[in-house]
Amino acid sequence: MTTLPPVVLPKIDFNRxxxxxxxxxxxxRKLIYQNAGIALNPTKKDMVYGRLVRRIRELKLSGFTPYLNLVESSAGRGEFEQFVNALTTNLTFFFREEHHFPLLASHLKQSGHNEISIWCAASSTGEEAYSIAITVLEALSGNTRPAISILATDLDTSVLETARRGIYAADKIARLPAGMAAKYFDKLADGQYQAKAQLRNMISFQRLNLIDNSWPIHKTFDAIFCRNVMIYFDRDTQARILKRFSPLLKADGLLFVGHSENFYFAADLFHLRGKTVYEHATHAPAKTIHG
Incomplete structure (x- = not known):
């Protein structure tokens, strides 16, 4: 008598x-890696479900297969943007990793440049970019202030729109250093706060994907902030991005990274100056920068 192989049924989670x-x-995982460079950990399955199931409900689709078919189709380009937005993490607040801002202020005071350009390469909802702008204004006060421009980019279009408006709830504004809320934000009738025009006019918010083959950038920067985003990329992707940062950073420029990011493998490009701040590897060792 022939024994039939056991039937293997697909695993179904009946709680979902x-x-x-x-x-x-x-x-x-393949889609988000190929298009955004994000290497999703295999343990993130529940997180992915929670974020994408909202889109499935809103579109009134029958499940993940038709949803992913839509995302991959030519007709689903708009939904692909929503797909990426859903899977990107946007944890941020004013003066996050606060030790970086006195270092930036000290660097700008010492640079002596007639024009100051800074790139905030993962700006999220804008708190980091506005923190940079406040730091620049506080550091370079007076009639001889150089021309200042801040480029703030992000992959997620929805957070960029929030950043452009510059409107934040009172609990977010409460994180600002003493006196900064009244000086740089207007209180609105609904109790929220909006960045003053002086701050908003300093910053250009644009969509940019760090893994795109080309970036619409035609200047060099005194500082590049790319904090807490490279942790989502694998080593090869990190190396490619760092190689592209190098010619965009002025000879004495500084690269600010997140507290858990370490680029020792790119020692030919960048040298650790201290406190998760890097400079060009070919730049002569400078005096320690102090806040």
């Missing part, structure tokens, strides 16, 4: 509104 198979998850 929609089935989210391992194949679906791998499809998501």
């Amino acid at each position: 509104e929609f089935n989210f198979s391992d194949a679906d998850f791998e499809r998501v």
Whole structure:
């Protein structure tokens, strides 16, 4: 008598509104890596489900397979943007990793440049870019202040719109150093606060994907802030981005990175100056910068 092989049924989580198979998850991981450079950890399946299931409900689709089919189709370009927005993390607040801002102020005071340009390469909802702008104005006060421009970019279009408006709830504004809220923000009738025009006019918010083959950037910067985003990229992607940062940073420029990011593998490009701040590897060792 012939013994039939056991039947292997697909694993279904009956506690979920929609089935989210391992194949679906791998499809998501491949899409977000190829198009945004984000290397999703295999343990993030529940997180991915929670973020994408909202889109499935809103679009009134029957599950993940038709949703991912839409995302990958030519007709789904608009939804692809929503897909990326849903999977990007936007934790930020004013003066996050506060030790960087006195270092930036000290660097700008010492530079002596007639024009100051700074790139905030993962600006999220704008708190980091406005923190940079406040730091620049505080550091370079007076009639001889150089021309200042801040480029703030992000992959997520929804957070960029929030950043452009510059409107924040009172609890977010409460994180500002003493006296800064009244000086740089207007209180609105609904109790929220909006960045004053002086701050908003200093910053250009633009969508930019760090893994795109070309960037619409035609200047060099006194400082580049790319904090807490490279942790989502694998080593090869990090190396490619750092190589592209190098010619965009002025000879004496500084690269500010996140507290858990370490680029020792790019020692031919950048030298650690201290406190998660890097400078060009070919730049002569400078005096320690102090806040």
